[in-house]
Amino acid sequence: MTIHHISLSLLSTLLISLLTACSNDEPDAANHATPIKFASPSLTAASRATPVTNATITDFGVFAALNPDSLDSSSTLTADYMYDVQATSATSWSPVGEYYWPGSRTPLRFNAYSPYRAKGITAMPDRSLPGSPSIVFTVPANPQEQPDLLRATPVNASQSPCALTFNHALAAVTFTAGDALSPCTVSSITLSRIPSTATLNLETGLWSDISAPATFTIDTDVTLTAAEGSPYVTPSTAISPSEATLMLIPQTLPADATLTVEFTPAGGDATTKSISIAGLSLTAGLTTDIRLSF
Numbered sequence: 001m002t003i004h005h006i007s008l009s010l011l012s013t014l015l016i017s018l019l020t021a022c023s024n025d026e027p028d029a030a031n032h033a034t035p036i037k038f039a040s041p042s043l044t045a046a047s048r049a050t051p052v053t054n055a056t057i058t059d060f061g062v063f064a065a066l067n068p069d070s071l072d073s074s075s076t077l078t079a080d081y082m083y084d085v086q087a088t089s090a091t092s093w094s095p096v097g098e099y100y101w102p103g104s105r106t107p108l109r110f111n112a113y114s115p116y117r118a119k120g121i122t123a124m125p126d127r128s129l130p131g132s133p134s135i136v137f138t139v140p141a142n143p144q145e146q147p148d149l150l151r152a153t154p155v156n157a158s159q160s161p162c163a164l165t166f167n168h169a170l171a172a173v174t175f176t177a178g179d180a181l182s183p184c185t186v187s188s189i190t191l192s193r194i195p196s197t198a199t200l201n202l203e204t205g206l207w208s209d210i211s212a213p214a215t216f217t218i219d220t221d222v223t224l225t226a227a228e229g230s231p232y233v234t235p236s237t238a239i240s241p242s243e244a245t246l247m248l249i250p251q252t253l254p255a256d257a258t259l260t261v262e263f264t265p266a267g268g269d270a271t272t273k274s275i276s277i278a279g280l281s282l283t284a285g286l287t288t289d290i291r292l293s294f
Contacts, residue, residue, distance in 0.1 A: 034101045036082075038062075038093040039161035041114070043150070044168075044285070052114075052148040057166065059088040060114035060152070062095060063125070063133045063202065066102060067109040070156055074109045074203045078130045081108055086116045093161070105158045111202040112152035112164055119145055122197075132203035139170075139196040139248055143218055146247040148172075154203050169200055171282035173246035175218070177237040178293030183226045183266035186239055186292075190217040191246070191277070192258045198249045205284070210251050218244045225266075232293075239292060250284040253277055261292060 043054045062085045065077035086096045102108070111133045123136035140146050150166040157163075175189055196214035198207045218240050227234040240246075260274040273294060282288060 034160065036064075036095060036099040036101055036108075036162065037160040038087050038095075039163040040089075040093060041152070042163070042165050044165060052150060052168075057089075057114055057150070059086055059116040060112045060150070060164070060166070061085065061116045062087055063111045064099075064108045067107045067156055070107055071109065072156070074111060074132045074154060076130055077109055078128070079109075079111065079125065079133050080127050082110075083127045084117075084124055088116075101158060101160070107156040107158040110152070110155050110157060110162060110164065112166075113169075113200075113202060114150040114152075114166060115147055118147040118149055120147060120149070132201050134199050134201045136197070136199050137249070138212065139214065139216070141214065141216065143216060143244040143246050146170075146245075148247055149200075151200065151202055151205055167205065168285040169205065169250075170247040171250045171284055172287040173248060173282070174238075174242075174287060174289045175220075175240040176289055176291050177224060177233040177235055177239060178291035179232070179235050180293040181224065181233040181235075181237075182231065182294065183224055183233060184268075184294075185223045185264045185266075186220045187262040187264070187270070188217055188219050188221075189240065189262075190215060190260045192260065193254065193256045194248060195251060195254065196249065198251075207250055207284075210249055213254070213256075216246055216248075218246070220244075235291070245287075248282055250282050253280045253282065255279075259290070261294070263294070 041057045062082050063079035064082035065074055065079045066081050067077060082099055087093050120137050120140050121135050122138050125133040149169045151169045152164040152166050192215045193213040195210045197212035198210040200207055220239055222239055224233040226232060255278045257277045258274055259277045262272050264270045
């Protein structure tokens with residue numbers, strides 16, 4: 001896991017360390033005798049603890065363009081040989097429907113994403129226009145509904161099984177105890193004014209047109225006690241549940257981005273503390289583990 005260290009203070013008392021720990025939909029089977037089939041999808045070497053692993057990829061959506069010149073990019077091709085076709089583990093990674101390789105071993109250029117039609121995908125590419133396929137994605141407000149969106153490394157292929165390797169397209173954010181977190185009950189953690197809508201180019205993996213600031217709240221309701229022989233909670237104790245890992249668009253956070261924690265100190269009264277998180281970088285495929293101390 002790649003790790004980045006950043007520390008901030010929250011109202012002089014909250015310490016945060018950021019650890020960055022295939023021309024037609026269905027070509028004529030009579031003319032094309034060899035079905036298109038995919039190998040079991042693989043995931044790039046883990047750079048973070050995420051909800052999706054090789055074993056948990058269950059389906060993906062595929063775009064394919066006829067590539068007679070064997071181009072190394074889909075930017076001048078039209079993805080109408082296969083257009084957002086589902087392939088699933090239940091079909092042994094064959095596409096849903098009948099799709100066959102073109103004749104003369106002409107390669108196809110494949111782009112793909114997973115999960116198929118994931119929650120948050122709001123627009124697909126224009127199937128009639130040439131250019132790299134792109135999808136528009138909005139991060140769902142409920143952390144438990146946010147998908148671990150994957151993008152496949154584009155490939156040219158002309159025979160089965162076509163192997164696709166996927167990469168994490170989003171940045172993960174979790175929360176744990178820092179080195180000096182006093183016993184308390186953390187009620188909620190909120191990230192405010194975080195841009196939540198953007199366009200993902202499936203060819204390049206780059207995000208663009210990042211916009212629509214939104215608020216994301218994790219209801220933690222977790223009570224943290226001191227470690228034996230220490231006045232503080234054991235460092236790295238989880239505060240946010242794994243199922244509420246935030247999956248956000250990779251970006252540098254804007255000037256008005258804010259982190260707010262609602263908590264009650266042991267024997268004390270409920271309180272709220274906030275800090276600016278402007279300029280913090282969220283990177284695709286990396287987890288930012290925010291460690292709290294107050």
